[in-house]
Amino acid sequence: MTPFQQKVYDAVKKIPRGRVSTYKAIAGIIGRPSSVRAVGNALNKNYFGGVPCHRVICSNGNLGGYNRGVKNKIELLVSEGIDISKKNINLNNYKWKKKKFLK
DNA sequence: CTAATGACCATTA
């Protein structure tokens, strides 16, 4: 468990149910905007439960990957009420915005 | 130490 991973997981844990975030957004939250790739890498090696890593997707609305199989990722997201009918996620509707919660 | 890898991103053709 590296310090970097710890930050990533901590940020991902804050994503509420029914919402998604992006690798880029997570990178920004932890203070390393240019480490988006490393963020994905960290999530790839996340063997912990309690971290909703299935709610993290690409900035362009694509699903991204999942260490237990993308299929499983889709199931989880759909079960939380997110629509993936067109094979990409509408970030305008589902993206988690921190500001909304601070208010 | 160097080199290779990857659940990314933005730019270019």
Added chain:
DNA sequence: ATAATGGCCATTA
């Protein structure tokens, strides 16, 4: 619109 390219960074061999 899609496809290829270069850059970026933490981890691992």
